Amino acid sequence: MTTASFERPILTVDVVLLALLEQGRLHVALSPRPSDPFKGKLALPGGFVHTDKDRNTVDSARRILADKLGFAPSHLEQAFTESGPKRDPRGWSASVVYLALHPAAQLAPLQADGRVQLFDIDSLPRLAFDHLLLVEQAVKRLRAKAAYTSIAAHLLPREFTIPQMQTAFEQVTGQQVNAANFRRKILETGALKETRMVPAAYRPAQAYRLVEPLTDFGYNLF
Amino acid sequence: MTTASFERPILTVDVVLLALLEQGRLHVALSPRPSDPFKGKLALPGGFVHTDKDRNTVDSARRILADKLGFAPSHLEQAFTESGPKRDPRGWSASVVYLALHPAAQLAPLQADGRVQLFDIDSLPRLAFDHLLLVEQAVKRLRAKAAYTSIAAHLLPREFTIPQMQTAFEQVTGQQVNAANFRRKILETGALKETRMVPAAYRPAQAYRLVEPLTDFGYNLF
DNA sequence: ACAATAGTGTCTTTGAGACACTATAGA
DNA sequence: TCTATAGTGTCTCAAAGACACTATTGT
Numbered sequence: 001m002t003t004a005s006f007e008r009p010i011l012t013v014d015v016v017l018l019a020l021l022e023q024g025r026l027h028v029a030l031s032p033r034p035s036d037p038f039k040g041k042l043a044l045p046g047g048f049v050h051t052d053k054d055r056n057t058v059d060s061a062r063r064i065l066a067d068k069l070g071f072a073p074s075h076l077e078q079a080f081t082e083s084g085p086k087r088d089p090r091g092w093s094a095s096v097v098y099l100a101l102h103p104a105a106q107l108a109p110l111q112a113d114g115r116v117q118l119f120d121i122d123s124l125p126r127l128a129f130d131h132l133l134l135v136e137q138a139v140k141r142l143r144a145k146a147a148y149t150s151i152a153a154h155l156l157p158r159e160f161t162i163p164q165m166q167t168a169f170e171q172v173t174g175q176q177v178n179a180a181n182f183r184r185k186i187l188e189t190g191a192l193k194e195t196r197m198v199p200a201a202y203r204p205a206q207a208y209r210l211v212e213p214l215t216d217f218g219y220n221l222f
Numbered sequence: 223m224t225t226a227s228f229e230r231p232i233l234t235v236d237v238v239l240l241a242l243l244e245q246g247r248l249h250v251a252l253s254p255r256p257s258d259p260f261k262g263k264l265a266l267p268g269g270f271v272h273t274d275k276d277r278n279t280v281d282s283a284r285r286i287l288a289d290k291l292g293f294a295p296s297h298l299e300q301a302f303t304e305s306g307p308k309r310d311p312r313g314w315s316a317s318v319v320y321l322a323l324h325p326a327a328q329l330a331p332l333q334a335d336g337r338v339q340l341f342d343i344d345s346l347p348r349l350a351f352d353h354l355l356l357v358e359q360a361v362k363r364l365r366a367k368a369a370y371t372s373i374a375a376h377l378l379p380r381e382f383t384i385p386q387m388q389t390a391f392e393q394v395t396g397q398q399v400n401a402a403n404f405r406r407k408i409l410e411t412g413a414l415k416e417t418r419m420v421p422a423a424y425r426p427a428q429a430y431r432l433v434e435p436l437t438d439f440g441y442n443l444f
Numbered sequence: 445a446c447a448a449t450a451g452t453g454t455c456t457t458t459g460a461g462a463c464a465c466t467a468t469a470g471a
Numbered sequence: 472t473c474t475a476t477a478g479t480g481t482c483t484c485a486a487a488g489a490c491a492c493t494a495t496t497g498t
Binding site: 180 | 489494495496497
């Protein structure tokens, strides 16, 4: 290997933080960039990996969310790494993209005090860098995974009813499923643990919480 | 954001190149490192991203395989990115790991002239860096994907028979499947295109090739 | 009492898997 | 003609989906 005439690339982490707003549509968290490049343009929460503190890139993602938004998402997973010479005007860069999910309710305060803005993923404004592409790819991954795992439950409060979960599932995947069959399959997986009864619109409903890690359904739900 | 007292991390690409040897076991391509760190130790083909030539990290992966092994794999996909301060003694590093698959036959010459050594993934020697972990994770991903896509076909020659494909599938997943049902399901997907008849052990068999991109089965094959 | 949602029981239909069978070669 | 492998046809059974029904609340 010849010694090189190339610079070290930039390494960043970007987080595609998604929430399901009341109207039931997926929204992504964006904030205007505080500085150049793309000063003032909307962008994903992201930043450089801090080699002095971060033990790895998930750590970076958590630190960035804590610093910029002041909270820890209920689900965070690595999605993919995007790279190239042109995606950041500062130079050749690679960005490790994380997919984060969180209940919408807890995002409202952040939105109120202007730390983030939530945008419907189907009508995004122009974004800084290649962040539009990053959002699209992350959403695609969520939709795929929602079809055969309990991942969509992370968009709900920690306690939720089965009809709520079904709604979240349907809104993420865009597919309708039969309520009786959804209930049967999801309970069979053992992904849920009963908690308490909660008042619902009419008849009260049994609430559940996720029983730790992502469980997959028998296979696909449709 | 305070201006930072941290260095840019190292960015590398490592390739987990897998092949199915005649005996039917998965093997990974390794070579002794030509220089420090870990000089002489076995490692995955990998190297720095060259910001002067690579248009992205897949490009880096292809360049590395071309330079070090002199060939282009029949399948190459990004798997995940591993990172941390200790995995490379030169400093905080991130490695984008690619999964590559290739027919074993074409690897034999490289093995003959010493460019690579192929090791059974179930009895690996000590490896440089965290490469053992990288291999394990990449193999796990292959096994998962083999269950519901045609990915395992990339371990076969470009033209192959259905019984051959079944064998590859079974060796990768470790699951036995019924020949008649395997044939039916794989043909239903439209993943295969007939080519010509080839002599087999006794009755000659119809050969097929993959009809480009990864197709997924109805769902899981078992 | 009625409307609205939660939750159950059951029938039908589909598809996965088992398996017996036919087809075509080499020995 | 026998054996080994390629490839087909069909039956069974379990699971997915459809759907009618009961249960429990608010209004």
